[in-house]
Amino acid sequence: xxxxxxxRNKKVIITGGLGFIGSNLARxxxxxxxxxxxVDSLIPSYGGNLYNIKDIESKVTVNIADVRDAFxxxxxxxxxxxxxxxxxxxxxxxxxxxxxxxxxxxCRSQLSILEACRNNNSDIKIVFAGTRGQYGxxxxxxxxxxHLMHPSDINGINNIAGEMYHMLYNDIYSxxxxxxxxxxxxxxxxxxxxxxxxxxxxxxxxxxxxxTIEIYGDGKQLRDFNYADDVVEAILLAGANDKANGEVxxxxxGNPISVVDTAEKIIQLTGKGxxxxxxxxxxxxxxxxxxxxxxxxxxxxxLGWEPKVNMKEGxxxxxxxxxxxxxxxxx
Numbered sequence: 001x002x003x004x005x006x007x008r009n010k011k012v013i014i015t016g017g018l019g020f021i022g023s024n025l026a027r028x029x030x031x032x033x034x035x036x037x038x039v040d041s042l043i044p045s046y047g048g049n050l051y052n053i054k055d056i057e058s059k060v061t062v063n064i065a066d067v068r069d070a071f072x073x074x075x076x077x078x079x080x081x082x083x084x085x086x087x088x089x090x091x092x093x094x095x096x097x098x099x100x101x102x103x104x105x106x107c108r109s110q111l112s113i114l115e116a117c118r119n120n121n122s123d124i125k126i127v128f129a130g131t132r133g134q135y136g137x138x139x140x141x142x143x144x145x146x147h148l149m150h151p152s153d154i155n156g157i158n159n160i161a162g163e164m165y166h167m168l169y170n171d172i173y174s175x176x177x178x179x180x181x182x183x184x185x186x187x188x189x190x191x192x193x194x195x196x197x198x199x200x201x202x203x204x205x206x207x208x209x210x211x212t213i214e215i216y217g218d219g220k221q222l223r224d225f226n227y228a229d230d231v232v233e234a235i236l237l238a239g240a241n242d243k244a245n246g247e248v249x250x251x252x253x254g255n256p257i258s259v260v261d262t263a264e265k266i267i268q269l270t271g272k273g274x275x276x277x278x279x280x281x282x283x284x285x286x287x288x289x290x291x292x293x294x295x296x297x298x299x300x301x302x303l304g305w306e307p308k309v310n311m312k313e314g315x316x317x318x319x320x321x322x323x324x325x326x327x328x329x330x331x
Contacts, residue, residue: 003237008033011082017038019052045193074120079121087105088106110165114165124175128177128178144294183294186198212275215278252307
């Protein structure tokens with residue numbers, strides 16, 4: 001589907017807009033001529049970073065607000081054509097240590113956002129960012145959208161609820177909504193301060209700094225990865241196409257790779273670092289899901305999406321970005 005002109009002059013709001021995926025989406029939408037509002041709390045550990053919108057500051061409006069603030073969302077949602085709902089906490093470990101914050105942001109706030117839409121702008125189109133974590137330990141591979149969801153942590157449970165709220169409001173209140181169940185996403189503008197939002201970004205940091213990457217267990221667990229530009233493409237296609245309304249879609253790569261092979265690729269491309277195997281910490285072992293990779297044929301058939309950036313190319317772009325911009329992400 002060609003959406004080159006669809007977003008021009010459209011009023012778009014992105015929650016989590018200063019974060020990793022949100023800022024990459026904003027940069028793409030700026031190139032398409034959209035009228036963009038970014039909402040972000042800038043809580044330090046969550047990944048929002050004003051440097052992420054360097055060079056497009058004049059093309060976006062930034063509102064420092066928390067999606068937990070219903071009054072702000074009631075106001076901000078008015079008059080918008082599209083809501084790209086990307087705000088949320090991503091850490092599986094954090095959700096187990098602080099379940100109430102995860103509940104507030106990934107569950108209650110999603111309901112509050114939908115109520116803001118129902119009461120103030122029922123014509124808006126919403127794309128919600130779900131997660132592979134909703135599936136938990138899988139029964140078969142590759143995982144399609146019909147796979148049962150039995151998450152292994154609180155973050156997964158709350159994301160299921162957030163997604164189901166969106167589907168309910170689509171079905172009952174005719175507020176057009178679609179959910180994308182994202183797999184491991186990587187690329188420029190990801191937070192690099194800690195490893196709690198995915199291991200790949202942390203592996204890249206350690207390699208760039210010529211440090212040792214610790215791999216839990218035997219490192220043979222399989223994962224699939226999507227480069228940020230491919231994820232942005234999926235989000236824009238889902239927003240543009242009303243055939244997606246009320247649907248959930250997996251994203252994936254079609255090329256699963258083990259954790260240890262991922263580390264070896266990163267070390268090879270940076271020319272630095274090393275890895276060693278260590279025992280799983282108890283807290284992480286309890287929620288480890290084992291192998292995961294997705295069947296993304298549904299979104300390929302219905303919306304024409306498939307990943308374009310292979311892992312070597314994506315890693316090279318990512319590593320190059322962080323080498324050049326290290327001081328804005330390490331501190």
